[in-house]
Amino acid sequence: MEITPHFQPGQIVYLEHGDRRLYAEVIQVVLPRQLCWVRPLLLVIYSLEAPLTNDLRESSDLLWPLSLFQPALDTEVISILSEVLTKQAKSEIDTIVAKQRLHEFVDKLWQAYKDEAKN
Secondary structure, eight states: OOOOOOOOTTOEEEEEETTEEEEEEEEEEEGGGTEEEEEEEEEEEOOSSSOEEEEOTTSOOEEEEGGGOEEOOHHHHHHHHHHHHTSOOOOHHHHHHHHHHHHHHHHHHHHHHHHHHHO
16 A cells, blocks of 8 residues: 655745756645646756756646655754745746746656556
């Protein structure tokens, strides 16, 4: 029997793939379908230099398999969110680039999830 994470609306969770981590706010957990409805907040790309943070608060919500989410630690989220909130307003180009990076992340994560399910 699979253990289901107990997430609450408003909780910050993340999805991770490679050097990228998507932080999102839980909107609703759909237990019968084992899905989690989340609102993306940030996509962080970790590298040898400083992490690259993409503000995704204007992007679309996601409905994703519940088992892939991990709870985010308050200490890590607060520092990242405070960095984004103190920046100047985003340009339209920044918003488009952030949405493209989210789309690429979701595509790669979904492919990895499907490949893992086959094995």
